[in-house]
Amino acid sequence: MKSISLYRDNGTWLCRVHPFTKLMYIAAAIIVPLLLGTLWAYAVAIALDIALLISGKSLKRARALIIFSFTIIATIFIIKGLFDADNLTPLFSIGSVVFYREGMMKALRTGCVIINMLLSFSILVLTTKPEDIADELERHGFSPRLSYVISSVFSIIPQMMGTMDTITDAQRSRGMETEGSLIKRMKAFIPLITPVVTSSLINTRERAIALEVRGFGGKGKRSYLKEWEKHRGDKPMTIILALIIVSAAVWRVATWLI
Amino acid sequence: MNGKSIFRTKFDVASIVLIPACIGINYIGKLFASALKLPLWLDSIGTCLGACLGGPIIGGICGAANNLIYGLTTGDSITLIYALTSLFIGFFVGIMARAGFMKSFPKSIITALVAGAVAIVISTPLNIIFWGGQTGNVWGDAAFAAAQAASLPLWFSSLIDEIIVDVPDKIITLILTFIILKALPEKLTALYDASDEVERLD
Numbered sequence: 474m475k476s477i478s479l480y481r482d483n484g485t486w487l488c489r490v491h492p493f494t495k496l497m498y499i500a501a502a503i504i505v506p507l508l509l510g511t512l513w514a515y516a517v518a519i520a521l522d523i524a525l526l527i528s529g530k531s532l533k534r535a536r537a538l539i540i541f542s543f544t545i546i547a548t549i550f551i552i553k554g555l556f557d558a559d560n561l562t563p564l565f566s567i568g569s570v571v572f573y574r575e576g577m578m579k580a581l582r583t584g585c586v587i588i589n590m591l592l593s594f595s596i597l598v599l600t601t602k603p604e605d606i607a608d609e610l611e612r613h614g615f616s617p618r619l620s621y622v623i624s625s626v627f628s629i630i631p632q633m634m635g636t637m638d639t640i641t642d643a644q645r646s647r648g649m650e651t652e653g654s655l656i657k658r659m660k661a662f663i664p665l666i667t668p669v670v671t672s673s674l675i676n677t678r679e680r681a682i683a684l685e686v687r688g689f690g691g692k693g694k695r696s697y698l699k700e701w702e703k704h705r706g707d708k709p710m711t712i713i714l715a716l717i718i719v720s721a722a723v724w725r726v727a728t729w730l731i
Numbered sequence: 732m733n734g735k736s737i738f739r740t741k742f743d744v745a746s747i748v749l750i751p752a753c754i755g756i757n758y759i760g761k762l763f764a765s766a767l768k769l770p771l772w773l774d775s776i777g778t779c780l781g782a783c784l785g786g787p788i789i790g791g792i793c794g795a796a797n798n799l800i801y802g803l804t805t806g807d808s809i810t811l812i813y814a815l816t817s818l819f820i821g822f823f824v825g826i827m828a829r830a831g832f833m834k835s836f837p838k839s840i841i842t843a844l845v846a847g848a849v850a851i852v853i854s855t856p857l858n859i860i861f862w863g864g865q866t867g868n869v870w871g872d873a874a875f876a877a878a879q880a881a882s883l884p885l886w887f888s889s890l891i892d893e894i895i896v897d898v899p900d901k902i903i904t905l906i907l908t909f910i911i912l913k914a915l916p917e918k919l920t921a922l923y924d925a926s927d928e929v930e931r932l933d
Contacts, residue, residue, distance in 0.1 A: 673755060674749075
């Protein structure tokens with residue numbers, strides 16, 4: 474069954490870094506440029522994201538994740554560059570269409586925010602197993618119910634996608650059309666989704682009973698099957714990242730006060 | 732039904748199991764919508780079902796967990812921002828359902844309009860902060876561009892964009908939710924009925 478998670482263990486050091494360290498990096502990569510407010514800060518953050526992805530041998534797969542955002546970023550440039558309310562100074566023109574500097578700068582900033590966010594998250598997404606995040610959250614005091622929800626989603630979806638294929642085949646063999654005009658496709662949606670959804674909801678009843686008899690609702694301390702192998706850099710790195718965020722916040726507040 | 736029972740939530744195993752199933756349904760809805768090339772998201776059917784079955788609290792948890800899980804694991808980190816929208820859609824659909832607004836087809840349309848309004852109120856500021864006001868949907872963004880070209884204020888253009896994208900989506904979603912709810916067997920829905928009382932024989 475195909476998993477929806479993008480995690481692949483490619484044996485690099487990035488896969489062995491603790492999920493919380495990566496989460497802290499994401500927080501730093503997003504919050505610090507936001508606090509500093511200059512485009513240079515974004516450039517540094519994006520360069521850092523890319524450097525980390527290269528050393529984790531995951532840049533190629535990250536590219537697939539961000540490529541979809543390029544069309545929307547392009548439309549942001551066009552709409553802001555042409556029509557933004559603050560537009561004053563013409564930057565360049567194509568034929569009779571004039572692009573303005575103010576709008577283009579705003580679009581550049583939005584583009585940087587989006588790319589930076591996508592890249593920094595892709596570091597976590599591409600190199601961390603979702604079940605590991607769930608396990609570590611539980612070990613650090615989150616409810617076991619939460620970690621059940623997270624890890625369960627990843628086993629339920631492939632199962633539902635299997636049902637989805639079966640239902641699609643069954644309905645097609647009864648003569649349902651899944652191509653053609655918009656109305657036709659809209660009509661096809663109901664006979665496709667209803668059986669998948671009802672069957673998966675009915676399954677929850679059995680799953681609830683199965684879990685209950687295995688002591689899911691029970692109280693008391695849980696034991697773990699897997700031990701997380703600690704990476705020596707995890708703790709110092711998390712502290713350094715936290716300090717960077719705090720100092721950026723202090724700098725921001727200080728510049729406001731002065 | 733009094734105000735207290737609207738928010739009454741069972742946190743038993745059945746409700747916990749419902750959450751991942753609803754998150755899966757959201758994903759399947761989105762998958763079918765893109766397989767059939769429909770111009771809608773249809774990615775909140777599960778959240779609405781969860782809200783109707785488990786109440787506002789479970790609905791809210793379904794919505795927020797949905798976006799958090801997909802954002803943190805499938806690389807679609809933009810959805811993380813909209814966890815707030817999903818949370819409130821789940822919450823308000825849950826309230827409407829508990830207040831009896833999912834019992835008949837016309838009433839479910841009212842629920843759909845409430846869900847659409849919630850989506851607009853919460854998503855529009857998020858769109859402005861993160862995307863400069865756009866939604867990424869072709870039709871909505873075309874309206875956004877036209878409104879900006881006509882020198883309308885940013886928030887207004889963004890609002891129009893969001894209305895075009897979200898209201899039809901929520902109406903279709905709630906109609907589907909209504910159809911699915913009617914098709915569910917009672918032995919399942921009874922599992923989530925918070926107003927029931929356990930009778931003891933001893």
